[in-house]
Amino acid sequence: MLVVFVRALVLYIIVVITMRIMGKRQIGQLQPFELAIAIMISELAAVPMQNTGIPLINGIIPILTLLVAQLLMSLLSLKSMRTRALFCGRPAILIEKGKINEEELRKELYTLNDLLEQLRIKNFPNIEDVEYAILETNGQVSVIPKSQKRPLNPQDMSIKTDYEGITIDVIIDGKVMDDNLKTAGKDRQWLVKELRKQQYSSPGDLLFACIDSSGKLFCQPHRTRTHGRAVDAVNGQPGEGG
Amino acid sequence: MKQHPVALIIVLIVILITFILGISIFSQQLLHRDSENLKAALEIAVKYAAAENWNGAESSLGEVEKTWTKVKGTWSALIDHVEIDNIDVTLAQLQSLIKAKELPGSLSEAAALKTYIGHIPEKEKLKLENLF
Numbered sequence: 001m002l003v004v005f006v007r008a009l010v011l012y013i014i015v016v017i018t019m020r021i022m023g024k025r026q027i028g029q030l031q032p033f034e035l036a037i038a039i040m041i042s043e044l045a046a047v048p049m050q051n052t053g054i055p056l057i058n059g060i061i062p063i064l065t066l067l068v069a070q071l072l073m074s075l076l077s078l079k080s081m082r083t084r085a086l087f088c089g090r091p092a093i094l095i096e097k098g099k100i101n102e103e104e105l106r107k108e109l110y111t112l113n114d115l116l117e118q119l120r121i122k123n124f125p126n127i128e129d130v131e132y133a134i135l136e137t138n139g140q141v142s143v144i145p146k147s148q149k150r151p152l153n154p155q156d157m158s159i160k161t162d163y164e165g166i167t168i169d170v171i172i173d174g175k176v177m178d179d180n181l182k183t184a185g186k187d188r189q190w191l192v193k194e195l196r197k198q199q200y201s202s203p204g205d206l207l208f209a210c211i212d213s214s215g216k217l218f219c220q221p222h223r224t225r226t227h228g229r230a231v232d233a234v235n236g237q238p239g240e241g242g
Numbered sequence: 243m244k245q246h247p248v249a250l251i252i253v254l255i256v257i258l259i260t261f262i263l264g265i266s267i268f269s270q271q272l273l274h275r276d277s278e279n280l281k282a283a284l285e286i287a288v289k290y291a292a293a294e295n296w297n298g299a300e301s302s303l304g305e306v307e308k309t310w311t312k313v314k315g316t317w318s319a320l321i322d323h324v325e326i327d328n329i330d331v332t333l334a335q336l337q338s339l340i341k342a343k344e345l346p347g348s349l350s351e352a353a354a355l356k357t358y359i360g361h362i363p364e365k366e367k368l369k370l371e372n373l374f
Contacts, residue, residue: 021254054322057269061262068258071251078248 007056011045014060018067023073031088031138038069059170095133098146108135119143165213174204174222184211195219270321273363276313281357283309284352291340291348299340299348307333321362329358 018041022034039061048059078086092104094115105115115133118141124130129149134142145226154161170177170182170191181191191203194217200206208220287302309335318326336351365372 034246055319055321055323057265057319058322061265064262068255071255071258075248075255101277184259 007052010048010056011049011059013046014063015041018063019225020068021046022070033073033087034070037066068152091137093132094135094141095127095130097129098131100127104135110135115141136204163213167210167212167218169208169210170208170217171219173208174206176203184215186211191217244247244258244313266270270363272316273320273366276309276317277363280306280309280313281356284356287340288349288352291345291352294343296340296343297368300337303333303337303340307337318360324348325362329355332358 018040021077022037044059044062044066048054048056073083073087077087092108093108094101094104094108099110101113104110105112116127119125119127119130119133121198122141123145124143124145128146130143131146132144136142136143168180170181170184170186176188176191178188181187182218195201195203195206195209198217198219200219200221203209205221206219209220210218212218248341265300283302285305287299287306290296290298290302310329314326332351336348338352339347
C-alpha cells in the first residue's frame with residue numbers, strides 16, 4: 001500500500017511539473033496535438049501508479065518524452081506558419097458576411113445545430129445578427145456581430161471616458177502582497193496610512209484589499225472582524241476589533 | 243541577464259533528451275553486462291551438473307545467487323517485476339534440483355534460467371521486433 005502511495009505521489013508531482021512546463025494552454029483550450037498529449041500523459045501516469053509490477057521509470061520516461069515532443073511541436077509552431085497550420089489546423093469561417101458557409105460546415109463536420117447552439121451560448125439567438133462566425137483551431141466559435149447589432153459603446157455616443165486600468169490586489173487573507181504594492185507604485189507606509197484612514201489597525205484585519213486605477217484602496221475585512229469593527233464603531237473605538 | 247524563453251526551451255529540450263538517452267543507454271549496457279555475468283556463472287554450474295559434480299554445481303550456483311542478489315535491486319528499477327519473479331522462482335527450483343542431484347531436471351531448469359536472464363537485455367534493445 002505504501003508503495004502505491006509513494007508511486008502515486010511521485011507520478012503526480014511529475015505530471016504537474018510536466019503540465020506546468022507545457023504552458024498555460026495545456027489546462028485551458030487545447031490544440032489537437034496538445035489534447036492528444038494530455039490524454040496520453042494521464043494514461044501513462046495511471047498505469048504504473050496502480051501496477052507496482054511496472055518500474056516507475058517506465059512511466060516517467062514516456063511522460064518526459066511526450067514533454068520533449070510537445071515542446072518541440074510548440075517551438076516549431078511558434079517559428080513556422082506551415083507547421084502551425086499542420087499541427088493546429090486553420091480557423092474555418094462558418095458564417096461569412098452574414099451567410100452560412102455550407103462547404104466549411106461540411107468540411108469541419110459541424111452541424112447547423114452545433115453552430116446555432118454555439119451562437120446561442122455567445123448570446124446571439126438570431127443568426128441574422130451575425131456577420132462572421134469563425135471556428136477557431138481550439139474548437140471555440142468566435143462571433144462578430146453586424147455593426148447595427150453590436151452593443152453600444154461610449155465612442156458611438158462620443159462620450160469621453162476616464163482611463164481604467166487593472167485593479168491590483170495588495171492584501172489577500174491578511175497578507176500584504178509586497179510585489180503587487182510595488183507594481184502599484186506604493187509602499188507599506190502608504191498602505192498603513194490608508195488603512196488607518198479607513199479605521200483598520202493592521203493588514204491582518206482584512207480579508208482582501210485592492211488598489212484601482214485611480215489609486216483608491218478598496219478594503220473588505222474578515223467576517224468576524226467586521227462584526228468586531230461594527231461593534232467597536234458603535235462603541236466609539238474604531239479599528240480595534242478582532 | 244534574462245534569457246529568451248525560446249532559448250530556455252531549447253536548453254530544456256536538450257537536457258531532457260540527453261537525460262532520456264543517457265538513462266536508456268546506461269540501463270541497456272547495465273542489463274547486458276549483468277546478464278552476461280550471470281550467464282557465465284550459470285554456465286559453470288551447468289558444466290559441473292553435467293559432469294555430475296553436485297558439490298561443484300551447488301557452490302557455483304551459490305555464486306550465481308550472490309551475483310543475482312547484487313543486481314536484483316537495480317534490475318527492479320528498470321524491468322517488469324514479473325521478470326524478476328520468474329528468475330527468482332527458476333533459481334530456487336534449480337537449487338533444489340541440484341541438491342536432489344537430478345540431472346535432467348537441473349539441466350532443463352538451468353536452460354530456462356539462462357533464457358530468462360538472456361532475453362531481458364534483448365527485450366530492451368532498440369530493434370524493429372521490439373518496437374512493434
